[in-house]
Amino acid sequence: MFHHKIVSQNKEDICIWFNLDNYSKSFMVDCGMARNLTPRMVLSLEVLFVSHTHIDHFINFDYILRHQIKDGGKMIIFGPKGIAKQVQAKVSAYLWNLIDRNFITYEIREIIDLNTIIKSEITAPHWELENKEIIKIKDNIIFRNKKMVAKCTLLNHKTNVVAYLFKEHDSINIDISKINFHKGSWMGELKASFINKTPKQTIQIENKTFVAEDLFKYLYKKNGDSLGVIMDHAPSKENHKSIIELFQGCNTVLIESYFKNEDKSLAEQKFHSYASQSGEVLRKAQVKNAIPIHFSKKYSVVDIKKLKLQFYTAFDKELNC
DSSP: OOOEEEEETTTOOOOOOEETTTTOOOOEEEEOOTTTTHHHHHHHHEEEEEEEOOHHHTHHHHHHHHHHHHHEEEEEEEEEEEEEHHHHHHHTOOOOTTTTTTTTEEEEEEEEEEEEEEEEEETTTTOOOOOEEEEOOOOEEEEEEESSSEEEEEEEEEEEEEEEEEEEOOOOEOOGGGGSSOHHHHHHHHHHHHHTTTTTTTETTEEEEEEEEGTTGGGGOOOOOOEEEOSSOOOOOHHHHHHHHHHHTTTTEEEEEBBBBHHHHHHHTOOEEEEEHHHHHHHHTOSSSEEEOOOOOOHHHHHHHHHHHHHHHHHHHHOOO
Protein backbone atom coordinates (compact mmCIF):
# COMPACT_ATOMS: atom_id res chain seq x y z
CA MET A 1 0.00 0.00 0.00
CA PHE A 2 1.20 3.51 -0.82
CA HIS A 3 1.53 6.16 1.87
CA HIS A 4 1.93 9.68 0.51
CA LYS A 5 2.65 12.99 2.17
CA ILE A 6 2.13 16.42 0.67
CA VAL A 7 5.30 17.87 2.15
CA SER A 8 4.63 21.43 1.03
CA GLN A 9 2.30 23.70 2.97
CA ASN A 10 -0.06 26.39 1.63
CA LYS A 11 1.87 29.12 -0.20
CA GLU A 12 4.93 26.86 -0.49
CA ASP A 13 6.16 25.13 -3.64
CA ILE A 14 4.96 21.62 -4.44
CA CYS A 15 6.63 18.43 -3.18
CA ILE A 16 5.07 14.96 -2.81
CA TRP A 17 6.88 12.19 -0.88
CA PHE A 18 5.65 8.59 -0.68
CA ASN A 19 6.66 5.08 0.32
CA LEU A 20 5.21 1.56 0.42
CA ASP A 21 4.55 -1.01 3.10
CA ASN A 22 7.50 -3.28 3.88
CA TYR A 23 9.97 -1.34 1.74
CA SER A 24 12.81 0.74 3.15
CA LYS A 25 13.21 3.12 0.20
CA SER A 26 11.00 6.07 -0.67
CA PHE A 27 10.08 8.18 -3.69
CA MET A 28 9.35 11.81 -4.47
CA VAL A 29 7.45 13.72 -7.13
CA ASP A 30 8.88 17.22 -7.65
CA CYS A 31 11.11 19.10 -5.26
CA GLY A 32 9.76 22.56 -4.75
CA MET A 33 10.77 24.48 -1.63
CA ALA A 34 9.07 22.79 1.35
CA ARG A 35 10.16 23.34 4.94
CA ASN A 36 8.82 19.98 6.13
CA LEU A 37 11.11 17.97 3.85
CA THR A 38 13.54 16.29 6.26
CA PRO A 39 17.04 14.85 5.75
CA ARG A 40 15.65 11.41 6.63
CA MET A 41 13.15 11.65 3.77
CA VAL A 42 15.93 12.67 1.38
CA LEU A 43 18.34 9.94 2.44
CA SER A 44 15.74 7.21 1.86
CA LEU A 45 15.02 8.28 -1.72
CA GLU A 46 15.37 5.68 -4.46
CA VAL A 47 13.82 7.75 -7.27
CA LEU A 48 12.99 11.42 -7.81
CA PHE A 49 10.22 11.87 -10.38
CA VAL A 50 10.23 15.40 -11.82
CA SER A 51 7.14 16.59 -13.69
CA HIS A 52 8.91 19.62 -15.19
CA THR A 53 11.55 22.10 -14.12
CA HIS A 54 9.65 25.31 -13.51
CA ILE A 55 11.23 26.86 -10.43
CA ASP A 56 8.39 25.96 -8.04
CA HIS A 57 8.83 22.26 -8.91
CA PHE A 58 12.63 21.98 -9.00
CA ILE A 59 14.25 24.67 -6.86
CA ASN A 60 14.81 22.39 -3.86
CA PHE A 61 17.01 19.92 -5.75
CA ASP A 62 19.96 21.62 -4.04
CA TYR A 63 18.60 20.55 -0.64
CA ILE A 64 18.44 16.94 -1.84
CA LEU A 65 21.99 17.16 -3.17
CA ARG A 66 23.21 18.73 0.08
CA HIS A 67 22.09 15.80 2.21
CA GLN A 68 22.86 13.01 -0.24
CA ILE A 69 26.43 14.17 -0.75
CA LYS A 70 27.16 13.22 2.86
CA ASP A 71 25.74 9.74 2.41
CA GLY A 72 26.90 8.86 -1.09
CA GLY A 73 25.15 6.18 -3.08
CA LYS A 74 22.96 6.48 -6.16
CA MET A 75 19.57 7.96 -6.98
CA ILE A 76 17.49 7.74 -10.16
CA ILE A 77 15.98 10.93 -11.57
CA PHE A 78 13.14 10.94 -14.10
CA GLY A 79 12.04 14.04 -15.96
CA PRO A 80 11.06 15.48 -19.35
CA LYS A 81 13.40 16.27 -22.23
CA GLY A 82 16.21 18.52 -21.00
CA ILE A 83 16.32 17.19 -17.42
CA ALA A 84 19.85 15.75 -17.81
CA LYS A 85 21.47 19.09 -18.68
CA GLN A 86 19.39 20.86 -16.03
CA VAL A 87 20.61 18.48 -13.30
CA GLN A 88 24.14 18.91 -14.63
CA ALA A 89 23.79 22.68 -14.43
CA LYS A 90 22.59 22.45 -10.83
CA VAL A 91 25.45 20.31 -9.57
CA SER A 92 28.11 22.10 -11.64
CA ALA A 93 27.38 25.38 -9.88
CA TYR A 94 29.43 24.28 -6.86
CA LEU A 95 33.12 23.59 -6.19
CA TRP A 96 33.85 19.88 -5.61
CA ASN A 97 37.63 19.76 -5.09
CA LEU A 98 37.33 17.82 -1.80
CA ILE A 99 35.00 15.13 -3.14
CA ASP A 100 36.24 11.79 -4.50
CA ARG A 101 34.97 10.40 -7.79
CA ASN A 102 31.88 8.18 -7.52
CA PHE A 103 31.06 9.60 -4.10
CA ILE A 104 27.55 10.31 -5.38
CA THR A 105 25.95 9.22 -8.67
CA TYR A 106 22.73 10.27 -10.32
CA GLU A 107 21.20 8.07 -12.99
CA ILE A 108 19.11 10.40 -15.12
CA ARG A 109 16.31 9.04 -17.29
CA GLU A 110 15.13 11.69 -19.71
CA ILE A 111 11.65 11.05 -21.13
CA ILE A 112 12.02 12.28 -24.72
CA ASP A 113 8.54 11.12 -25.75
CA LEU A 114 6.20 8.25 -24.91
CA ASN A 115 8.41 5.86 -26.85
CA THR A 116 11.93 6.83 -25.81
CA ILE A 117 14.06 7.43 -22.71
CA ILE A 118 17.68 8.51 -22.80
CA LYS A 119 19.52 7.19 -19.75
CA SER A 120 22.81 8.70 -18.59
CA GLU A 121 24.89 8.91 -15.42
CA ILE A 122 26.53 11.87 -13.77
CA THR A 123 28.96 11.64 -10.87
CA ALA A 124 31.14 13.87 -8.71
CA PRO A 125 33.44 15.70 -8.98
CA HIS A 126 33.44 16.47 -12.73
CA TRP A 127 29.74 15.86 -13.43
CA GLU A 128 30.08 14.76 -17.04
CA LEU A 129 27.10 13.02 -18.61
CA GLU A 130 28.35 9.49 -19.28
CA ASN A 131 27.17 5.98 -20.24
CA LYS A 132 24.34 7.23 -22.44
CA GLU A 133 21.82 4.60 -23.48
CA ILE A 134 18.53 4.73 -25.40
CA ILE A 135 15.68 2.80 -23.79
CA LYS A 136 12.41 2.05 -25.54
CA ILE A 137 9.19 2.54 -23.55
CA LYS A 138 6.51 -0.14 -23.77
CA ASP A 139 2.97 0.21 -22.41
CA ASN A 140 3.90 3.55 -20.81
CA ILE A 141 6.13 1.72 -18.26
CA ILE A 142 9.23 3.71 -17.37
CA PHE A 143 10.35 2.10 -14.10
CA ARG A 144 10.02 -1.21 -12.29
CA ASN A 145 11.36 -2.60 -9.02
CA LYS A 146 10.31 -5.45 -6.75
CA LYS A 147 7.44 -3.44 -5.24
CA MET A 148 5.91 -1.40 -8.07
CA VAL A 149 5.89 -0.16 -11.64
CA ALA A 150 5.72 3.48 -12.74
CA LYS A 151 3.94 4.63 -15.89
CA CYS A 152 3.69 8.07 -17.41
CA THR A 153 2.02 10.30 -19.94
CA LEU A 154 2.95 13.75 -21.24
CA LEU A 155 0.70 16.78 -20.74
CA ASN A 156 0.78 20.24 -22.28
CA HIS A 157 1.64 23.18 -19.99
CA LYS A 158 3.20 25.18 -22.81
CA THR A 159 6.00 22.69 -22.15
CA ASN A 160 5.88 18.95 -21.63
CA VAL A 161 4.86 17.93 -18.12
CA VAL A 162 5.19 14.31 -17.04
CA ALA A 163 2.22 12.86 -15.15
CA TYR A 164 3.07 9.71 -13.18
CA LEU A 165 1.07 6.61 -12.25
CA PHE A 166 2.48 4.20 -9.66
CA LYS A 167 1.09 0.67 -9.44
CA GLU A 168 2.00 -1.69 -6.63
CA HIS A 169 2.50 -5.29 -7.70
CA ASP A 170 -0.32 -7.69 -6.92
CA SER A 171 0.56 -10.10 -4.12
CA ILE A 172 -0.28 -13.66 -3.16
CA ASN A 173 -1.30 -14.05 0.48
CA ILE A 174 -2.27 -16.91 2.77
CA ASP A 175 -5.53 -16.94 4.71
CA ILE A 176 -3.82 -18.03 7.93
CA SER A 177 -7.15 -18.12 9.78
CA LYS A 178 -8.09 -21.27 7.84
CA ILE A 179 -4.87 -23.16 8.61
CA ASN A 180 -3.99 -24.54 12.04
CA PHE A 181 -0.25 -24.01 11.71
CA HIS A 182 2.17 -21.49 13.13
CA LYS A 183 3.72 -18.95 10.81
CA GLY A 184 7.07 -19.97 9.37
CA SER A 185 9.29 -20.35 6.33
CA TRP A 186 6.71 -22.67 4.75
CA MET A 187 4.58 -19.63 3.94
CA GLY A 188 7.20 -18.21 1.61
CA GLU A 189 7.77 -21.64 0.07
CA LEU A 190 4.06 -22.07 -0.62
CA LYS A 191 3.76 -18.66 -2.28
CA ALA A 192 6.88 -19.31 -4.36
CA SER A 193 5.51 -22.66 -5.47
CA PHE A 194 2.32 -21.01 -6.68
CA ILE A 195 4.09 -18.13 -8.43
CA ASN A 196 6.71 -20.39 -10.01
CA LYS A 197 4.06 -22.96 -11.06
CA THR A 198 5.61 -25.93 -9.23
CA PRO A 199 2.46 -27.49 -7.70
CA LYS A 200 4.12 -30.85 -6.95
CA GLN A 201 6.73 -29.32 -4.67
CA THR A 202 6.74 -30.75 -1.15
CA ILE A 203 6.59 -28.44 1.82
CA GLN A 204 7.46 -29.24 5.44
CA ILE A 205 5.14 -27.76 8.06
CA GLU A 206 5.65 -28.71 11.70
CA ASN A 207 7.19 -32.11 10.87
CA LYS A 208 4.50 -32.93 8.33
CA THR A 209 4.95 -33.11 4.56
CA PHE A 210 2.44 -31.57 2.16
CA VAL A 211 2.19 -31.28 -1.59
CA ALA A 212 2.01 -27.60 -2.44
CA GLU A 213 -1.06 -27.82 -4.68
CA ASP A 214 -3.09 -29.25 -1.79
CA LEU A 215 -2.53 -25.97 0.04
CA PHE A 216 -3.19 -23.62 -2.86
CA LYS A 217 -6.84 -23.36 -1.76
CA TYR A 218 -5.66 -21.25 1.18
CA LEU A 219 -4.05 -18.65 -1.10
CA TYR A 220 -5.72 -15.49 -2.34
CA LYS A 221 -4.66 -12.65 -4.59
CA LYS A 222 -4.49 -9.12 -3.24
CA ASN A 223 -4.63 -6.41 -5.88
CA GLY A 224 -1.85 -3.85 -5.58
CA ASP A 225 -2.54 -0.25 -4.64
CA SER A 226 -2.26 2.59 -7.16
CA LEU A 227 -1.27 6.24 -6.82
CA GLY A 228 -1.21 8.99 -9.42
CA VAL A 229 0.33 12.46 -9.42
CA ILE A 230 -0.73 14.97 -12.07
CA MET A 231 1.01 18.32 -11.97
CA ASP A 232 0.56 21.45 -14.10
CA HIS A 233 -1.53 21.09 -17.26
CA ALA A 234 -3.84 23.11 -19.45
CA PRO A 235 -7.55 22.18 -19.16
CA SER A 236 -7.62 20.96 -22.75
CA LYS A 237 -9.37 18.04 -24.43
CA GLU A 238 -6.03 16.52 -25.39
CA ASN A 239 -4.72 16.63 -21.83
CA HIS A 240 -7.95 15.24 -20.42
CA LYS A 241 -7.92 12.37 -22.90
CA SER A 242 -4.38 11.43 -21.83
CA ILE A 243 -5.31 11.65 -18.13
CA ILE A 244 -8.42 9.48 -18.51
CA GLU A 245 -6.53 6.83 -20.47
CA LEU A 246 -3.66 6.47 -17.99
CA PHE A 247 -5.41 6.96 -14.66
CA GLN A 248 -8.61 5.01 -15.34
CA GLY A 249 -9.75 3.35 -12.08
CA CYS A 250 -6.75 4.50 -10.06
CA ASN A 251 -7.21 4.31 -6.28
CA THR A 252 -5.78 7.73 -5.38
CA VAL A 253 -4.81 10.64 -7.63
CA LEU A 254 -3.35 13.97 -6.59
CA ILE A 255 -4.06 16.57 -9.27
CA GLU A 256 -3.09 20.17 -9.84
CA SER A 257 -6.02 22.51 -9.23
CA TYR A 258 -4.24 25.82 -9.46
CA PHE A 259 -7.19 28.21 -9.85
CA LYS A 260 -10.76 28.64 -8.65
CA ASN A 261 -13.53 28.46 -11.23
CA GLU A 262 -13.85 32.24 -11.13
CA ASP A 263 -10.32 32.47 -12.56
CA LYS A 264 -11.04 30.15 -15.49
CA SER A 265 -9.81 32.66 -18.10
CA LEU A 266 -6.56 33.16 -16.18
CA ALA A 267 -6.11 29.39 -15.94
CA GLU A 268 -6.50 29.00 -19.69
CA GLN A 269 -4.12 31.88 -20.32
CA LYS A 270 -1.48 30.37 -18.00
CA PHE A 271 -1.96 26.76 -19.20
CA HIS A 272 -3.05 25.71 -15.69
CA SER A 273 -6.05 23.68 -14.60
CA TYR A 274 -8.87 24.98 -12.42
CA ALA A 275 -11.01 23.38 -9.73
CA SER A 276 -14.02 21.99 -11.60
CA GLN A 277 -11.98 20.80 -14.59
CA SER A 278 -9.57 18.85 -12.37
CA GLY A 279 -12.44 17.29 -10.44
CA GLU A 280 -14.41 16.44 -13.56
CA VAL A 281 -11.56 14.73 -15.39
CA LEU A 282 -10.89 12.45 -12.41
CA ARG A 283 -14.59 11.62 -12.19
CA LYS A 284 -14.51 10.61 -15.84
CA ALA A 285 -11.43 8.50 -15.12
CA GLN A 286 -13.40 6.77 -12.33
CA VAL A 287 -10.71 7.54 -9.78
CA LYS A 288 -11.69 6.36 -6.32
CA ASN A 289 -9.99 9.01 -4.17
CA ALA A 290 -9.25 12.40 -5.73
CA ILE A 291 -7.12 15.03 -3.99
CA PRO A 292 -6.65 18.59 -5.30
CA ILE A 293 -3.14 20.02 -4.84
CA HIS A 294 -0.88 22.90 -5.92
CA PHE A 295 -2.96 26.05 -5.50
CA SER A 296 -2.08 29.59 -6.56
CA LYS A 297 -0.17 31.43 -3.84
CA LYS A 298 -2.47 34.41 -4.23
CA TYR A 299 -5.29 32.49 -2.52
CA SER A 300 -6.18 32.76 1.16
CA VAL A 301 -7.27 29.83 3.34
CA VAL A 302 -10.89 30.79 2.63
CA ASP A 303 -10.21 30.85 -1.12
CA ILE A 304 -8.64 27.39 -1.00
CA LYS A 305 -11.60 26.02 0.95
CA LYS A 306 -13.89 27.35 -1.79
CA LEU A 307 -11.62 25.91 -4.49
CA LYS A 308 -11.77 22.47 -2.87
CA LEU A 309 -15.56 22.68 -2.65
CA GLN A 310 -15.69 23.43 -6.38
CA PHE A 311 -13.35 20.53 -7.05
CA TYR A 312 -15.30 17.97 -5.01
CA THR A 313 -18.62 19.16 -6.39
CA ALA A 314 -17.30 18.42 -9.89
CA PHE A 315 -15.85 15.12 -8.74
CA ASP A 316 -19.27 14.27 -7.27
CA LYS A 317 -18.01 13.29 -3.83
CA GLU A 318 -18.82 14.55 -0.36
CA LEU A 319 -16.43 17.25 0.77
CA ASN A 320 -13.76 15.68 2.94
CA CYS A 321 -11.12 18.27 3.67
